[in-house]
Amino acid sequence: MTPRSTIVERFRSRFGGDPRVYRAPGRVNLIGEHTDYNEGFAMPAAIEFYCWVAVGAREDRRLHIYSEEFSAEADADLSSAARQPSKTWSDYPIGVALQLEQAGFRLRGANLLIESEVPIGAGLSSSAAIEVATALALADQSGWTPERLQLALLCQRAENEFVGARVGIMDQFVSLYGEKDHALMLDCRALSFASLLIPNSVKLVISNTMVKHELASSEYNRRRADCEEAVRRLREFLPGIRALRDVSAEQLEQYRSKISEVAYKRALHVVGENARVLDSAEALRSGDIARFGMRMAESHRSLRDLYEVSCPELDLMVDLAHQQKGVYGARMTGGGFGGATINLVDARYAGEFKEKMAKSYQRETGLVPQIYICRPAEGAGPFPSSDL
Numbered sequence: 297m298t299p300r301s302t303i304v305e306r307f308r309s310r311f312g313g314d315p316r317v318y319r320a321p322g323r324v325n326l327i328g329e330h331t332d333y334n335e336g337f338a339m340p341a342a343i344e345f346y347c348w349v350a351v352g353a354r355e356d357r358r359l360h361i362y363s364e365e366f367s368a369e370a371d372a373d374l375s376s377a378a379r380q381p382s383k384t385w386s387d388y389p390i391g392v393a394l395q396l397e398q399a400g401f402r403l404r405g406a407n408l409l410i411e412s413e414v415p416i417g418a419g420l421s422s423s424a425a426i427e428v429a430t431a432l433a434l435a436d437q438s439g440w441t442p443e444r445l446q447l448a449l450l451c452q453r454a455e456n457e458f459v460g461a462r463v464g465i466m467d468q469f470v471s472l473y474g475e476k477d478h479a480l481m482l483d484c485r486a487l488s489f490a491s492l493l494i495p496n497s498v499k500l501v502i503s504n505t506m507v508k509h510e511l512a513s514s515e516y517n518r519r520r521a522d523c524e525e526a527v528r529r530l531r532e533f534l535p536g537i538r539a540l541r542d543v544s545a546e547q548l549e550q551y552r553s554k555i556s557e558v559a560y561k562r563a564l565h566v567v568g569e570n571a572r573v574l575d576s577a578e579a580l581r582s583g584d585i586a587r588f589g590m591r592m593a594e595s596h597r598s599l600r601d602l603y604e605v606s607c608p609e610l611d612l613m614v615d616l617a618h619q620q621k622g623v624y625g626a627r628m629t630g631g632g633f634g635g636a637t638i639n640l641v642d643a644r645y646a647g648e649f650k651e652k653m654a655k656s657y658q659r660e661t662g663l664v665p666q667i668y669i670c671r672p673a674e675g676a677g678p679f680p681s682s683d684l
């Protein structure tokens with residue numbers, strides 16, 4: 297049975313009536329880490345793990361939401377004015393509903409059943425998937441078809457303001473704009489992208505270290521502050537700059553002595569990483585996967601040594617990957633201090649890669665890693681797409 301028929305049945309038995317179904321994918325970032333909030337470039341791809349939302353109309357102006365993963369129901373009254381976050385999973389869908397209403401999309405009451413294949417908290421952005429699938433479901437249910445870019449921004453704002461996580465736009469953007477077999481080179485300032493074919497001979501293998509260090513969120517905020525400090529100081533000499541995106545490698549060297557050593561290292565990562573994304577895009581355009589892989593290895597070293605957001609488990613995972621057959625490139629992906637690595641692997645060796653990595657990592661750490669073999673997938677929409 298397709299997920300659609302099972303989710304439809306579950307919806308019927310919980311809420312009654314015939315729902316419409318929407319889905320939105322998780323994502324992995326191939327290269328371009330800690331660049332989004334510096335208004336630079338990133339290269340995510342949507343992956344074949346979807347969050348599904350079945351939606352049906354209600355007579356009142358309430359939302360009744362059930363999450364299969366959390367086995368829990370939440371509800372919200374769309375007519376009551378101020379609403380506080382509950383600090384639970386329901387802040388994601390309810391935050392999205394509030395943002396849609398604030399943007400002028402008046403919503404009808406609805407029942408929602410949520411079911412997700414995106415591993416939660418593994419760095420594959422189950423959060424953007426639930427936001428985007430919910431936004432599409434609620435908007436369409438109420439007869440609205442907002443622009444995709446507006447939806448991405450609304451979902452980001454829901455996560456920033458209602459959930460309280462200071463995330464960039466990458467996750468929501470790629471969940472909406474993802475294309476089968478393609479990565480997106482995302483310009484985080486212009487909010488535009490170029491799609492780049494990932495040849496069928498290559499798999500995206502995501503390997504979860506199964507650790508998440510406490511440091512993650514405080515250090516993330518500190519890195520953002522380091523970058524802001526670098527821009528503030530450099531602006532005294534380069535008045536035209538607005539973000540590290542605007543600084544060249546030469547300019548950074550020229551004014552190195554004017555900024556702190558830490559700010560210099562952070563800036564050096566960001567400036568180098570933006571250049572690596574651009575070069576990786578060129579490599580993909582000319583079908584040079586080996587060159588792409590080299591940029592990934594450099595990206596990892598830069599995140600480890602300059603940006604200092606890696607950890608022993610991520611470094612081990614990358615070292616082990618480099619010892620396997622058929623690997624083009626490997627690096628940490630996501631914010632760091634745990635989470636996952638992304639590996640570009642020759643499709644013929646992907647199965648073997650997964651098996652050997654799991655064994656070696658377990659032998660070294662005692663942890664059993666989750667490893668997913670993926671391909672770039674289509675972005676969010678109704679399911680099946682002939683429905684609309």
Ligand code: ADP
Pocket residue numbers: 347363364365366384385386388410411412415416417418419420421422423424426
């Ligand atoms: P990631 O996005 O890397 O998976 P986050 O911490 O950003 O991790 O988001 C995970 C949170 O998103 C979950 O703790 C939960 O609150 C919410 N969420 C994701 N998927 C679901 C789901 N299927 N049902 C309910 N809440 C979900």
Ligand code: MG
Pocket residue numbers: 421422423424
């Ligand atoms: Mg998230």
